[in-house]
Amino acid sequence: MASANTIRGSRIGASPARPTERAEPxxxxxxxxxxxxxxxxxxxxxxxxxxxxxxxxxxxxxxxxQDRHNPPARPRTEPYKSHLAYVKERRSDADAEAILAEALAAVRARRGES
Structure with missing residues (x-):
């Protein structure tokens, strides 16, 4: 049984039957x-x-x-940065040590280690 929403005799991307009659470009x-x-x-x-x-x-x-004799310059591409590179831009080494110590303490507490 065909769906009630299908349009018979058309396909996806089909243009109007007579576009010149419907609108002027x-x-x-x-x-x-x-x-x-x-x-x-x-x-x-x-x-x-x-x-x-x-x-x-x-x-x-x-x-x-649009200027034939002075076209735009090539776009400057930024080198790929990993997630770690972005983190290193935001955090200092002291911040990283503090966060690591906090994470290790949490893991040891879950395991029951001292």
Missing amino acids: APRRQTTYWCANGHAVEISLAVDAAAPETWECPRCGLPAG
């Missing part, structure tokens, strides 16, 4: 962006929409700007 303008590798990226924007300062280049992933 917004007026568009082409905007070009250039990345540091010299790739040109052309995107369509609505006429009344503000163009973003940067756009990600689909070929190399670098940021692209």
